[in-house]
Amino acid sequence: GAVVSQHPSRVICKSGTSVKIECRSLDFQATTMFWYRQFPKQSLMLMATSNEGSKATYEQGVEKDKFLINHASLTLSTLTVTSAHPEDSSFYICSASKRAGDEQYFGPGTRLTVT
């Protein structure tokens, strides 16, 4: 149990376009979902925390108008990278937990390359 999927697993897009990444909890309801970003040889950095039905809480330095997060149901959260630029190229990983403070289950990640 506790499986989290992400789609797509890999995406290449042109600079200036927007990309949507989906994160789904497949066999449990996720009250809270998290979005992380990992640049090569660096640590995972939390971008934002989203609770179902409410606005996401963004970490310092993460632009909420650029990284749009929607957690519309207990099994789905989406991250939209708007007007992507090459510096947004990274590994984006979501995680989900059944309740706030519970163990986080990680998705397999989405590798975004902006050309």
Next chain:
Amino acid sequence: RKEVEQDPGPFNVPEGATVAFNCTYSNSASQSFFWYRQDCRKEPKLLMSVYSSGNEDGRFTAQLNRASQYISLLIRDSKLSDSATYLCVVSGNKLVFGAGTILRVKS
């Protein structure tokens, strides 16, 4: 200063060796501590939680020293499949990841 510091390695060890990783954290209010494992281009997977009393899971032993804000992971009888990046993770109101220590086990 980073919130969680780890030696990036790589640690290159032969099969069967014992290897130890260390980690320090800066936030004394941190409440929970973990070791995760991350394979290349994959998501992190929870290896084990870390407690002050020390805990063991098979070949893996983790230890927490709150006074020194120091966490360790010991791997005995290393296997080729242990090759990965080991992430030290500290939690207060969110998970804070170290950049990881690379382990390469060679035959």
